[in-house]
Amino acid sequence: MRFFIATITAFIISLLAVAVNAQPSRQQFTVPTQSGRVLVEGFGNCANAVCPAVLILSGSKGFGAPVYDEIGQTFQAAGLNAYLVHLLSAADLDTIATASGARARIAYYAQRLSDWTSAVQSVATYLKDQPRHGGKIGVLGISLGAETASVAMVGRADIDALVLVDGGFPNGYSQPVRSLPPLLLIWGSADQTFPLSIVRELQQTAQRLGGPAILDVYDGEAHDFFLRSASHSAGAAHQSAAEFLAAHLSR
Numbered sequence: 001m002r003f004f005i006a007t008i009t010a011f012i013i014s015l016l017a018v019a020v021n022a023q024p025s026r027q028q029f030t031v032p033t034q035s036g037r038v039l040v041e042g043f044g045n046c047a048n049a050v051c052p053a054v055l056i057l058s059g060s061k062g063f064g065a066p067v068y069d070e071i072g073q074t075f076q077a078a079g080l081n082a083y084l085v086h087l088l089s090a091a092d093l094d095t096i097a098t099a100s101g102a103r104a105r106i107a108y109y110a111q112r113l114s115d116w117t118s119a120v121q122s123v124a125t126y127l128k129d130q131p132r133h134g135g136k137i138g139v140l141g142i143s144l145g146a147e148t149a150s151v152a153m154v155g156r157a158d159i160d161a162l163v164l165v166d167g168g169f170p171n172g173y174s175q176p177v178r179s180l181p182p183l184l185l186i187w188g189s190a191d192q193t194f195p196l197s198i199v200r201e202l203q204q205t206a207q208r209l210g211g212p213a214i215l216d217v218y219d220g221e222a223h224d225f226f227l228r229s230a231s232h233s234a235g236a237a238h239q240s241a242a243e244f245l246a247a248h249l250s251r
Contacts, residue, residue: 033122035115039086043072051081052136052249053127057145067229078242117152136249161248183213184244188221
């Protein structure tokens with residue numbers, strides 16, 4: 001009996017080891033920006049000779065969720081090199097998590113937005129210059145990351161595609177918008193943080209500027225659906241984003 005238990009225990013441990021080893025390893029480096037060095041994590045090169053780069057900007061909770069590994073794998077399989085850009089410092093994450101309410105968080109976002117947008121522009125320029133990426137680069141922003149991405153990418157002719165998930169221009173944004181990259185908008189129809197009326201207006205703005213703007217709505221899904229690991233809707237949305245980016249970055 002003891003032998004049987006020991007055998008089963010060893011088998012379970014081996015399975016756990018395989019599962020741990022199967023997790024994609026992230027390769028870390030930093031990029032200098034005006035506001036300091038920014039941590040970036042990559043998932044390794046795709047299998048192609050040229051792998052366009054995609055910057056991923058997180059929501060207000062950072063990159064702690066395991067779903068980011070799923071996103072990285074999906075993008076890598078689509079021929080893309082995905083990079084998690086840690087715009088939010090430890091101090092940012094702590095301040096956001098302990099804010100007294102939505103109004104305090106929004107005020108803090110407004111205070112930090114200039115540094116975040118400048119930093120992501122610097123990282124985008126750095127990655128675009130790496131020969132492995134063939135001069136092609138896209139951006140995926142989620143919630144707060146989508147707010148930062150939308151502001152940072154206005155008028156940037158060197159950005160080849162932009163995906164915004166449940167987030168767009170900050171409330172009250174008044175700067176002129178004269179151009180946007182090809183745009184995919186991924187939204188949950190039940191999003192109460194950024195209702196569908198906001199994204200439809202953003203889509204119309206992008207279309208008036210003459211660029212492609214696709215709206216991909218997931219029925220009944222809430223604001224954070226894109227970050228739900230092993231969710232059917234989230235998986236479909238990850239694939240939609242990967243296909244859109246791959247199509248525009250391969251041109």
